Amino acid sequence: MKTDQIKRETGEGRRAAIGKAARQLIVEKGLEGLRTRDIAALVGINIATLHYHVPSKEALIGLVAESIRDDFKVQAARHPRDGKTGLELLRLEFADFAETMEEAPDLIVVMAELTERARRDKAISAIMAPMGDFWRRQIAEILALGAEDGSFRTDLDPKAGALLITGALSEYARTSGKFGPAPALFAEIERAFRRSSTT
């Protein structure tokens, strides 16, 4: 257990540490207030060393975006999803989201920050946009499945419904604290898509 590095660190290890520190600083100060010097200080290395591992600030932000994408992929594949009804899958989605908010709230903060930046930065957009698309498509598939298996309304538009759900969850994460407990929101979403009461 060599906690404190006496001397050196392997290349990939450093890159990972730099990415982690950058994410932490983005949470604290925003992308706007992100400084290479602060990152280096947090990692405990010289600025030149930081530039040795990550050539530019742009590349650094790209590194963060990639690390977010990786975390997102892990989160998306956490639970088995076979042989379940639409409603069960949707609840699984809710559970995943609640779990992420609990365990890795900074993931959501940094994602929001990068999504904002993606509007102007094509390189970031290339990484972040597919993530949003993936999420929405996954929810849309769940809704379509649920409409077939009787969990949800048959007049449901899966794509629009998916936008509703991802929007609501994002908004909840953004305003969290102000709005009450998540289950109340989850329940309302279920009612919004449930099959009409008569049979």
Add this chain to the structure above:
Amino acid sequence: MKTDQIKRETGEGRRAAIGKAARQLIVEKGLEGLRTRDIAALVGINIATLHYHVPSKEALIGLVAESIRDDFKVQAARHPRDGKTGLELLRLEFADFAETMEEAPDLIVVMAELTERARRDKAISAIMAPMGDFWRRQIAEILALGAEDGSFRTDLDPKAGALLITGALSEYARTSGKFGPAPALFAEIERAFRRSSTT
């Protein structure tokens, strides 16, 4: 029609011009890339003159936040809202939103940017948070009214429903272009809250 200022400009006029230029630049480069020099250049004045009218960058961002709030208030009071059913009011809300996206898309972009910053900046938060609250409360009232007058489901949770709607509209604005035409989303929202088919 004195289009080009030969010499001077009144104080309030300048402040307004500075605010407008700042908003334009925030749309182009983000809050992150907002520079006092760029604003001054866009207005056509010296940096010192800018500081004469707006003492600091912080005050400048506050000015932008206030101008956004003012626009928001105008937008919110555009149509008469008395004597209508919940569904009619909701449709009015949709129309207002679509109109804003059409006529003043930068309003939405800047609002998103400031909302993001509000997370870290208390002064901005003090201006922006009430705006979001106001919007959500207004929608919640519409939903509550519609549940009473028979437009919407009776098992509707107005607060959760409002979060669903504002989240969906924000998400739509954020991803616009990717998702199809707004009416499809509006229609799905209506179905989500409509009274169950029987009766």
Add this chain to the structure above:
DNA sequence: TCATTAATCAATCACTTGATTGATAACGGG
């Protein structure tokens, strides 16, 4: 063992950026 590579840092560069200073020119009331 020893040359090569990988990793690190002190010092510094070139430029940006918010803000200030001191002087100057228009405006407007008396």
Add this chain to the structure above:
DNA sequence: CCCGTTATCAATCAAGTGATTGATTAATGA
């Protein structure tokens, strides 16, 4: 017409800010 107020700018400051340079030291393989 004159003087105080308002508005403006050229020049400059001080503190950053991303990035580079040149040298030094640990690891690594032949």
